[in-house]
Amino acid sequence: MTYPTISARAHANIALAKYWGKASVQNNMPAVPSVSVTLKALTTTTRVTWDEWLTDDEIQVNGVIQQGRGRERVVELLDRVRRFAGISVRARVISSNDFPTAAGLASSASAFAALALAATQGAGLGWDRARISDLARQSSASAARSLYGGFVRLGAGEGSTTYLPAEPLASAEHWDLRIVVAVLSDKAKAVGSTVGMNHTQTSSPYFEAWKAFCHGLAPRIEEAILRKDLKEVGEMAEQSALAMHASAMAAAPAVIYFEPTTLAVLQAVRDMRGGGLSAYATMDAGPHVKVITMGADADEVVERLERIPGVLRTMVSEVGGPAEIVSP
Amino acid sequence: MTYPTISARAHANIALAKYWGKASVQNNMPAVPSVSVTLKALTTTTRVTWDEWLTDDEIQVNGVIQQGRGRERVVELLDRVRRFAGISVRARVISSNDFPTAAGLASSASAFAALALAATQGAGLGWDRARISDLARQSSASAARSLYGGFVRLGAGEGSTTYLPAEPLASAEHWDLRIVVAVLSDKAKAVGSTVGMNHTQTSSPYFEAWKAFCHGLAPRIEEAILRKDLKEVGEMAEQSALAMHASAMAAAPAVIYFEPTTLAVLQAVRDMRGGGLSAYATMDAGPHVKVITMGADADEVVERLERIPGVLRTMVSEVGGPAEIVSP
Structure with a gap:
């Protein structure tokens, strides 16, 4: 079976009401509700190719092959997609940010949002936006919000819930x-x-x-x-x-x-x-x-x-x- | 009646456990316990002369006659002394710091400690150190601690207590x-x-x-x-x-x-x-x-x-x- 190569683009967001603290580390559930605005000018573009010929996932960010924890976090998301799609095929992921990585500019939000969208789509999972947001949230809570444009809320994890997508509050057109x-x-x-x-x-x-x-x-x-x-x-x-x-x-x-x-x-x-x-x-x-x-x-x-x-x-x-x- | 002119010297202190917040604004009772170390190098010297010829208190700090709130706080302490001493005589107060006033260097601590000591002594009140510390505390909580050397604690105000002096914890010789x-x-x-x-x-x-x-x-x-x-x-x-x-x-x-x-x-x-x-x-x-x-x-x-x-x-x-x- 062959899979289409899918590229997805997501914007960074900044939280107006900050996310800081986890209700569950294991499920990456936020301890507090957060509210963000999506930033048009800060973008990650991620291309995912599920490829039968690969013996392992290949992850490249801004031209650099990822190792260690950076790679692991991407593989964890890919593993979740494989589990739901019932596949074992590996993926080639090529991602680039148009802004400095890991300098407080929330590159993980746009990166995991774009990855979640491209990876699920490429694997043929017909998920709705909320479910993709929940998948991104498991990798980076703020990434859940970057699936949506405009003004976005993400609740706090409560009790034993494991499903928590962000929710759109108002579109980009609402407020300039x-x-x-x-x-x-x-x-x-x-x-x-x-x-x-x-x-x-x-x-x-x-x-x-x-x-x-x-x-x-x-x-x-x-x-x-x-x-x-x-x-x-x-x-x-x-x-x-x-x-x-x-x-x-x-x-x-x-x-x-x-x-x-x-x-x-x-x-x-x-x-x-x-x-x-x-x-x-x-x-x-x-x-x-x-x-x-x-x-x-x-x-x-x-x-x-x-x-x-x-x-x-x-x-x-x-x-x-x-x-x-x-x-x- | 004439009164002796009294000069007193007190050192600034820095809180190692900070005082921040009041249990009672009216009685200037701290909401939290604090612990300080007295600073030998930062000193206020204050001379108090209770003088029958004065028609009003005269307060000079670092060569400047005080007006407004700066003056008021000193007069409030002098009023308390007058009340306890049963006198109505006015005082000439001349105070000088060997460090910049009002720049976060706690000049009010050494200033009110020196003032409380000189004013009570000059008025003939035979108070012990704790009672003078309590008097200073009513003007500036950190001043209560500057009556003592070395390492000093000041408790938090509790309930309806109105008496709260600082307490010496260890002398200057304890720890260099x-x-x-x-x-x-x-x-x-x-x-x-x-x-x-x-x-x-x-x-x-x-x-x-x-x-x-x-x-x-x-x-x-x-x-x-x-x-x-x-x-x-x-x-x-x-x-x-x-x-x-x-x-x-x-x-x-x-x-x-x-x-x-x-x-x-x-x-x-x-x-x-x-x-x-x-x-x-x-x-x-x-x-x-x-x-x-x-x-x-x-x-x-x-x-x-x-x-x-x-x-x-x-x-x-x-x-x-x-x-x-x-x-x-």
């Missing part, structure tokens, strides 16, 4: 936000997000309070997104990010993702607001700052960010659409 | 630590510590968890101080400081005392430990970093700190003694 990514470093982060969140969960005195905070925040930010209230969404997003980093900073020993420039950018964003711009900051498990703003303010935000010493470059993104199959 | 203060700025802080802690208390999702954390930490750090275990004391002190700042960072809106250089210094302190030095960081309501170390490592710590761009200067302090009367 701009996200300006200020890239501060091309280094891979010192502490990966999985390690950082597990460490926070086991040693931070704030983890339980963080969970309670997230459960309270998610419905409020969803409601504010539906109302397109940038001030409320921005303030809640900023608090969510700072509370996430605070929970990690209080762990023993501390996990600090901020670099000095991160604080300079945070201060600049506050100053922008003081000067009448709509600008709110959010940071993931890395030093970079993403600024949530409107089209009318984006140029000014970029200009001010690029003036800050330590900001390597900026990228402006519109709100992106769902993951999709592209011509192979 | 060095504290290196890295001064990052001579600006007064944007958010004072009282405002910052009240805001944290009312709006941070982590405040209750912070309180619970502090109640667990205090007995452990006291025990480690008595054992002179620098690794344990240092790690706990660093976590206490980071958890305090984290609680403020999670507030709405965030209170961020760190400046970019603060993070650079924190990273440098981690690198020092990686290189075999005994060095642990603590930060109060300001950007400065105080590094806890041993005499043998202090020179190397200073040298490395002074290499960091943004560090204006360093000061090395031994452990200081109690507040004391000096010749007028």
Whole structure:
């Protein structure tokens, strides 16, 4: 039997209400609900070829054959697909990001979303979007959200549930936000997000309070997104990010993702607001700052960010659409 | 009746287990227990003259006549002394710090400790040290600790108690630590510590968890101080400081005392430990970093700190003694 080569493209997303902590490590179930916006400008394209002639999976990311844990995580997803499709054939996976890998820019979200879509489609599984999202979630919780465009929610894992897909909240057309990514470093982060969140969960005195905070925040930010209230969404997003980093900073020993420039950018964003711009900051498990703003303010935000010493470059993104199959 | 002019000197202290939050704003009762070390090198000297000829209190700090809230806080302490002494005479207060005021270097601790000692003594109140500490605590909780030398604890206010002095844990001779203060700025802080802690208390999702954390930490750090275990004391002190700042960072809106250089210094302190030095960081309501170390490592710590761009200067302090009367 031969299988069609399938290419899929997915966008990164940034969580406005952050995901940090797992209800189940084994099933990769998030401990907290999260809400994200999909980023049109940050894309992973992944080509999957299930090939009877291969003796093992071949995984190439940005031109580099993957070994170790990077390879393992992809193989785990492929194994799940094989199990459901009842096949044992191996796959050739070629993936490329148009943004720096493993630097806090959530490349795993777009990567596993594109992989889940291409791998299931290529193996002939006629899954709906939710089921593909659930598959991606098992590899990377934020990847579940990158199956959808616009504004997306992912619940918290509860009880013994093992099925948890993300859910679309509003499409990209709902609200024409701009996200300006200020890239501060091309280094891979010192502490990966999985390690950082597990460490926070086991040693931070704030983890339980963080969970309670997230459960309270998610419905409020969803409601504010539906109302397109940038001030409320921005303030809640900023608090969510700072509370996430605070929970990690209080762990023993501390996990600090901020670099000095991160604080300079945070201060600049506050100053922008003081000067009448709509600008709110959010940071993931890395030093970079993403600024949530409107089209009318984006140029000014970029200009001010690029003036800050330590900001390597900026990228402006519109709100992106769902993951999709592209011509192979 | 004439009163003797009395000069008293008190040292600043840094909390190894931080004070942050009030059980009672009215009585200035701390919500959490704190543990500090007294700093020999940072001193306030305060001269108090109760003078029948004065029509109002005259308060001069570092050569500047005080107005507004700065004056009010001193007058409140003088009023308490007048009440207990049964006098209505006014006082001339002349105080000077040998370190920058209001820049996170806890000048209020040494200032109110010296003032409480000089004012009660000058008014003829034969109070014991604990009662003077309690008086200082009503003006500034950390000032209660500066009445004592060495290592000092201050409990949390409980129930309807209104009397709460600090208690000496071990004298300066117990443990020959060095504290290196890295001064990052001579600006007064944007958010004072009282405002910052009240805001944290009312709006941070982590405040209750912070309180619970502090109640667990205090007995452990006291025990480690008595054992002179620098690794344990240092790690706990660093976590206490980071958890305090984290609680403020999670507030709405965030209170961020760190400046970019603060993070650079924190990273440098981690690198020092990686290189075999005994060095642990603590930060109060300001950007400065105080590094806890041993005499043998202090020179190397200073040298490395002074290499960091943004560090204006360093000061090395031994452990200081109690507040004391000096010749007028």
